[in-house]
Amino acid sequence: MSSFIQSVTQSRVWKSFFRHGWPDDELNRSLIMTTNIFFHLHPVKVSRRSLKATYSFGLGIIATILFLILTVTGTLIMFYYVPSTESAYQNIVHLQTRVPYGQLMRNMHRWAAHAMVLVVVLHMARVFYTGAYKPPREFNWIVGVVLLVLTLGASFTGYLLPWDQLSFWAITVGTNIAGYAPLIGDDLRFILLGGVEVGQNALTRFYALHIMVIPLALAGLVSLHIWRVRKDGGLAAQQAAEEPLRFEQEDA
Amino acid sequence: MTPQTGNSPEQDQRFARTPMKTYSLMELVRGVSPMVEKGPDDTIFSFPMVALLELILLIGTTLVLVIFSLLRDAPLEELANPDVVTNPAKAPWYFMGLQELLLHMHPLLAGIIFPGLVILFLIILPYIDVDKSDAGRWFGTARGPKWVFFTTLYTVVMQTALIIFDEEVGLRGLGAASPLILQVIGPLLFGVLLFGLPALFVRRYHPTRREWMLVLFTIILASAVVLTISGFLFRGPGMHLYAPWNMPGGYNPWSSL
Incomplete structure (x- = not known):
């Protein structure tokens, strides 16, 4: 058996896939992080303090996980949904009553969307109260503010798609707020809706924003956000772990 | 392979297996290694x-x-019908804070200026508070947790009182009639009260910049939470305040999630 495993892991094909050995020593544990596109967003080493559950509560990672779940369930729902005022509502009814696990998929998409908004806000509060926005992390804090706005946008545009009374009036009320902007308000609302009221044009625009524009922007900026955490020296807890030593020296 | 001579063109040269190079120590510099004063880094x-x-x-x-x-x-309600307005007609829950604010003041203030100022504050925050010595610590200073607690308590009580006051009495009830006072001056005065009282109190303790930010951010966050809960959970038909479990017409605020 071990000679079989060895012949597989020593083969040309295996080695063309994985450019490091089994990650049980320091060299290979470094290589697995730097040669894997997903792991590459992480640092090779992290401070013990930054892994404490009560420091970060894992909120950023949970938000990313929810985004992944939303991408998967959203794609599955897309197979059954046409963004037309004629058929959208019937598609949702069909999804819930006829499609195996359709109701579950829609439930997961809905609840994950609400959870993502909540988790992103909590994540921002955590970053603020731990002072993790301070230099050199100013830029990443701003990326985070943009991500918060995009998350709200993703959820809001998705809210219209079932085309029921709830979504119609929520989007009417919501876009009315944009209409209050001085000078550009009415134009802004017109651009969002593609008309003066919520109709087929609004549904088309919200659908394109919801399934393509905002998710692409989110995916790109989330990658930048996580990569930048590594570039700025890991979680701010790492920095705090180093500080007391410096103070002790100054006191002496 | 033979080493190339200096006569051959640059692009034809290949690096030899045994380069004819020597290495030597060029300079000694006075300095410290990058880990000095960092101590054991305690990483895994x-x-x-x-x-x-x-x-x-x-x-x-x-x-x-x-x-x-x-x-x-x-939730899935009936097919969208532009002719039948739902009562109440509410935005998604995360915009209910804005919709609640809109009930109390001019839409330009509630819908554009205040949310705009909050976003602006969030963007410039890391350029106001730049002292990084307390980064990575919950609430920063020793008195930080206490200040955040009392600011939250004050904001929740004050914001709730303002919402109930406006619903039950309001500036109109006090005799004001001009739209300018009702929609702009009155709400701005209440805003000054909301932020000004804690600022006056806190100023006596010579807060650091981080502590100023803690107080300011906590007032904004706690206000947003109170406004959102009020708008989402306590507003019923006609956007009036009711107990969430006792809404007229059997309206259930949770059904609009």
């Missing part, structure tokens, strides 16, 4: 610990979501 390899934690969070989040989705269905 990300693999497998971080990967494992992320896997646990992935499984945990998915599990909680699946169980919740099996227990509660996403």
Whole structure:
């Protein structure tokens, strides 16, 4: 058996896939992080303090996980949904009553969307109260503010798609707020809706924003956000772990 | 392979197996290594610990979501009908703070200026508070937690009182009639009160910049939470205040999630 495993892991094909050995020593544990596109967003080493559950509560990672779940369930729902005022509502009814696990998929998409908004806000509060926005992390804090706005946008545009009374009036009320902007308000609302009221044009625009524009922007900026955490020296807890030593020296 | 001579063109040269180079020490500099004063860095390899934690969070989040989705269905009302207005007509819950604010003042203030100022504050925050000596510590200073607690308490009480005052009495009830006072000056005065009182109190203790930010951010966050809960949970038909469990016409605020 071990000679079989060895012949597989020593083969040309295996080695063309994985450019490091089994990650049980320091060299290979470094290589697995730097040669894997997903792991590459992480640092090779992290401070013990930054892994404490009560420091970060894992909120950023949970938000990313929810985004992944939303991408998967959203794609599955897309197979059954046409963004037309004629058929959208019937598609949702069909999804819930006829499609195996359709109701579950829609439930997961809905609840994950609400959870993502909540988790992103909590994540921002955590970053603020731990002072993790301070230099050199100013830029990443701003990326985070943009991500918060995009998350709200993703959820809001998705809210219209079932085309029921709830979504119609929520989007009417919501876009009315944009209409209050001085000078550009009415134009802004017109651009969002593609008309003066919520109709087929609004549904088309919200659908394109919801399934393509905002998710692409989110995916790109989330990658930048996580990569930048590594570039700025890991979680701010790492920095705090180093500080007391410096103070002790100054006191002496 | 023979070493190339200096006569051959640049692009034809190949590096020899045994280069005819020598290496020598060029300079001695006075300095310290990058780890001086950093102490033991107390780090561990990300693999497998971080990967494992992320896997646990992935499984945990998915599990909680699946169980919740099996227990509660996403709402679906009747087909959209532009001729039948729902009562109340509410935005999604995360915009209910804005919609609540709109009930109390001029739409330009509630819908554009205040949210705009909050976004502006968030963007310039890291350029106001730049002292990084307390980064990575919950609430920064020793008195930080106490200040955040009391600011939250004050904001929740004050904001709730303002909402109930406007619903039950209002500036109109006090005799004001001009739209300028009702919609702009009155709400601005209440805003000054909301932020000004804690500022006057806190100023006596010579707060650091981080502590100023703690107080300011906490007032904004706690206000947003109170306004959102009020708008989402306590507003019923006609956008009036009711107990969430005792809404007229059997309206259930939770059904609009």
